[in-house]
Amino acid sequence: MIKAIVSKYQKIPQIWEDVLPALKKKYKLAVINNGMGITVPEFKKRNNFKEFFELFINSTEENVRKPDPRIYLLTCEKLKVKPEECVFIDDSRINVDGAKKGGMQGIVYSDYEILKKDLFSLGLF
Secondary structure, three states: OHHHHHHOOOOOHHHHHHHHHHHHOOOOOEEEEOOOHHHHHHHHHHOOHHHOOOEEEEHHHHOOOOOOHHHHHHHHHHHOOOHHHOEEEEOOHHHHHHHHHOOOEEEEOOOHHHHHHHHHHOOOO
């Protein structure tokens, strides 16, 4: 069952091959995951998060879920950055709005090319 849950989420190759390496050169990157804590080891096994991300936050382990602004602030605290220095990217507007309430900038992901334009417009890419 755990493998079935994790397999629903697929990497977007262009992001993993193009966007993440470019961002990693300049910025600290983190994952905020709302999945069940029991799935975390399988997620980490299937995806080499350490290659790009300094931090993997799981909502179950932290007892706070997206879009609650506290999870974004906790991530900032652990990365030792200020929310206003951060951009949160998610495919859910609700989650991006939660990050904005926490003081971050936000991008709603819908398409690779649009993401690149949004990152460029913020001076990040």
